[in-house]
Amino acid sequence: xxxxxxxxRQADYWAGRFQAMxxxxxxxxxxxxxxxxxxxxxxxxxEAWRIEEKFSRYxxxxxxxxxxxxxxxxxxxxxxxxxxxxxxxxxxALSNGMFDITSGVLxxxxxxxxxxxxxxxxxxxxxxxxxxxxKTALADDSFTxxxxxxxxxxxxxxxxxxxxxxxxxxxxxxxxxxxxxxxDLLVSGTRESGKPWRIGLDDPNLSTEDGLGMIQLAGGGxxxxxxxxRFLLKDGVxxxxxxxxxxxxxxxxxxRSVTVVADSCIEAxxxxxxxxxxxxxxxxFLESEGVRxxxxx
Amino acid sequence: MQLGSVFRSRLRAATxxxxxxxxxxxxxxxxxxxxxxxxxxxLYSENKRTSVFEPLxxxxxxxxxxxxxxxxxxxxxxxxxxxxxxxxxxxxxxFTTPSGNRYQAQTGEVPLRHFQDQRASADINWTKPLxxxxxxxxxxxxxxxxxxxxxGATATMIGDFNQKLTTLTIGGGANDxxxxxxxxxxxxxxxxxxxxxxxxxLSKNIVDGMIGVTQILTPRWLAQLxxxxxxxxxxxxxxxxxxxVVDPITxxxxxxDYVYEKRPDQRARQSVMFSSAYHLKYDVLHISYRRYxxxxxxxxxxxxxxYDLQLSDKVYLEPHWRSYHQTAxxxxxxxxxxxAPLPEFASADYRFGDLTTQTIGAKIGIQTGEYQQFxxxxxxxxxxxNEHPDEAVGVxxxxxxxxxxxxxIMQVGYSIGLP
Numbered sequence: 001x002x003x004x005x006x007x008x009r010q011a012d013y014w015a016g017r018f019q020a021m022x023x024x025x026x027x028x029x030x031x032x033x034x035x036x037x038x039x040x041x042x043x044x045x046x047e048a049w050r051i052e053e054k055f056s057r058y059x060x061x062x063x064x065x066x067x068x069x070x071x072x073x074x075x076x077x078x079x080x081x082x083x084x085x086x087x088x089x090x091x092x093a094l095s096n097g098m099f100d101i102t103s104g105v106l107x108x109x110x111x112x113x114x115x116x117x118x119x120x121x122x123x124x125x126x127x128x129x130x131x132x133x134x135k136t137a138l139a140d141d142s143f144t145x146x147x148x149x150x151x152x153x154x155x156x157x158x159x160x161x162x163x164x165x166x167x168x169x170x171x172x173x174x175x176x177x178x179x180x181x182x183x184d185l186l187v188s189g190t191r192e193s194g195k196p197w198r199i200g201l202d203d204p205n206l207s208t209e210d211g212l213g214m215i216q217l218a219g220g221g222x223x224x225x226x227x228x229x230r231f232l233l234k235d236g237v238x239x240x241x242x243x244x245x246x247x248x249x250x251x252x253x254x255x256r257s258v259t260v261v262a263d264s265c266i267e268a269x270x271x272x273x274x275x276x277x278x279x280x281x282x283x284x285f286l287e288s289e290g291v292r293x294x295x296x297x
Numbered sequence: 298m299q300l301g302s303v304f305r306s307r308l309r310a311a312t313x314x315x316x317x318x319x320x321x322x323x324x325x326x327x328x329x330x331x332x333x334x335x336x337x338x339x340l341y342s343e344n345k346r347t348s349v350f351e352p353l354x355x356x357x358x359x360x361x362x363x364x365x366x367x368x369x370x371x372x373x374x375x376x377x378x379x380x381x382x383x384x385x386x387x388x389x390x391x392f393t394t395p396s397g398n399r400y401q402a403q404t405g406e407v408p409l410r411h412f413q414d415q416r417a418s419a420d421i422n423w424t425k426p427l428x429x430x431x432x433x434x435x436x437x438x439x440x441x442x443x444x445x446x447x448x449g450a451t452a453t454m455i456g457d458f459n460q461k462l463t464t465l466t467i468g469g470g471a472n473d474x475x476x477x478x479x480x481x482x483x484x485x486x487x488x489x490x491x492x493x494x495x496x497x498x499l500s501k502n503i504v505d506g507m508i509g510v511t512q513i514l515t516p517r518w519l520a521q522l523x524x525x526x527x528x529x530x531x532x533x534x535x536x537x538x539x540x541x542v543v544d545p546i547t548x549x550x551x552x553x554d555y556v557y558e559k560r561p562d563q564r565a566r567q568s569v570m571f572s573s574a575y576h577l578k579y580d581v582l583h584i585s586y587r588r589y590x591x592x593x594x595x596x597x598x599x600x601x602x603x604y605d606l607q608l609s610d611k612v613y614l615e616p617h618w619r620s621y622h623q624t625a626x627x628x629x630x631x632x633x634x635x636x637a638p639l640p641e642f643a644s645a646d647y648r649f650g651d652l653t654t655q656t657i658g659a660k661i662g663i664q665t666g667e668y669q670q671f672x673x674x675x676x677x678x679x680x681x682x683n684e685h686p687d688e689a690v691g692v693x694x695x696x697x698x699x700x701x702x703x704x705x706i707m708q709v710g711y712s713i714g715l716p
Binding site for chain 2 (some may be wrong): 266
């Protein structure tokens with residue numbers, strides 16, 4: 001894994017960059033002091049790498065792999081993992097079972113490469129018994145995952161890392177900053193100019209206020225679900241990569257992507273994911289929750 | 298906007314739990330220290346009165362699974378003088394201590410008795426999680442000084458609810474104290490005399506209980522509400538305190554005309570406390586208010602403010618302000634009029650009078666290593682009461698019956714953690 005950071009001086013802030021969690025990560029720090037900016041960048045990068053190592057489903061010694069290989073034997077949890085799984089449990093309950101961190105096994109059937117390769121129903125039918133958070137058992141400090149099932153914290157891990165890194169930075173400096181891990185981000189504090197940060201959203205189809213894909217954010221977390229480039233197209237029907245854990249099929253009539261602003265990045269992430277899972281009712285749901293959002297259809 | 302949506306509020310609560318607990322918490326739990334040693338020395342000094350030098354040692358063992366064991370060992374060396382209870386008057390007053398020494402108070406001076414004592418105490422505290430949401434704390438206490446020994450035990454249950462946003466605490470304790478007054482047990486409200494009293498050991502028992510709720514209101518704001526009740530019974534009187542018998546017209550005291558104080562042998566104490574900690578960007582503001590009352594007629598209000606100012610990554614400064622006021626006990630007197638019938642109970646101990654204490658101070662903490670911290674605290678307190686009460690008669694009006702007391706507290710400490 002590349003463990004490098006770069007720091008570049010901008011007009012009135014420092015921009016630090018590094019790679020983590022499969023994408024570019026960026027920290028914008030409103031300070032003139034190079035040392036302060038460098039220390040902040042290292043703090044954020046270390047936290048991102050720590051969380052990636054601990055919860056990645058690709059790394060063989062991660063907690064997630066340890067759980068996925070447990071074959072139905074209870075796994076002892078450290079307090080941080082226990083809290084994250086409790087959070088996933090609450091999201092599952094809140095979304096009536098639609099937000100499910102065990103639904104990742106469906107990736108074996110679905111490859112969203114822009115082609116028209118729709119899997120056979122029998123392949124999906126074989127996978128459905130391996131999905132369902134309700135089949136797992138989360139106890140005080142242990143977790144039991146039935147053999148063959150897998151968990152994937154991809155839906156909340158990156159957003160959690162953003163909030164964690166931001167909370168660590170907040171403890172060391174009062175200046176305004178942005179933590180942006182691959183488009184999921186958090187803005188903290190007011191800039192000296194009093195102006196909001198301008199954030200570029202990586203989606204050419206998004207119609208923002210300025211028409212340039214830039215939005216203004218004075219504070220709070222922002223997360224995007226959906227990917228305009230990941231889909232299947234067959235017989236004129238567009239299949240989004242958001243999968244319904246109950247049917248094993250893509251959610252129909254879901255927006256291509258949904259971007260939500262909330263108090264924290266992880267809250268924004270859950271809101272945007274649950275909105276996508278609501279399919280045609282995504283916007284109605286977000287309206288009723290009273291959040292600032294952008295959707296692309 | 299429907300801010301009241303169940304989905305949103307439950308999601309916010311869950312997020313709050315995840316992030317509020319995690320901020321700092323996960324690091325401490327995962328990379329914490331196994332042993333912590335903290336040594337400190339405190340100097341408490343009342344202007345021209347009592348001084349206490351107090352070295353202490355705290356040893357804590359963290360087992361990493363939420364289980365901790367802590368021992369606290371304190372030694373107090375007390376010297377100086379404390380008010381006897383006798384009032385200032387227009388003559389030189391001469392007293393004899395229980396051990397036979399004589400001492401004098403000059404005209405207009407509040408009579409003080411010189412003393413010297415040592416006290417040693419040990420506290421053991423054990424915390425153990427019973428489940429992810431429930432933990433228990435058990436404690437034991439023992440202390441001893443020349444004429445006083447105390448043994449106590451406490452048990453507390455702490456439960457987390459509502460996604461760990463709410464914490465309920467229920468606890469109770471019992472204390473069994475033994476008092477062996479030097480020179481024997483005086484009979485309350487009888488004339489102070491130099492006759493030897495019978496050397497006896499008396500007991501005092503305390504049973505107390507508390508219930509509290511702590512609520513995380515936002516990831517930055519924590520509030521707490523506690524109620525506590527304590528019932529004391531046994532020998533609650535201070536054997537060395539006396540009361541002047543004064544002439545009801547002139548306010549003068551006749552030489553040697555004092556009686557021993559006498560307090561009820563039961564006391565029920567109650568208090569309610571609200572406290573709040575608000576995390577600003579990186580400072581913390583602590584505010585608390587406590588209302589206390591008991592069936593001796595004492596009621597008090599305490600307001601306490603602290604501000605944790607994070608000066609840098611390694612240094613914090615904590616200014617502190619406290620204001621305390623209590624009403625006098627029903628049986629508090631400045632003196633007893635000669636010839637009048639004796640009340641059932643009476644005490645001239647200034648700590649039962651109408652009392653105001655103002656405290657200002659500051660504490661500084663300096664991180665000197667990854668697991669090492671130096672702390673220093675300085676506090677100035679001023680205790681004042683009613684210097685010229687309406688009850689004062691004759692010459693008593695010429696003197697301050699409650700001269701303000703200035704107190705200085707200094708403490709330095711150093712803690713070392715071993716991973």
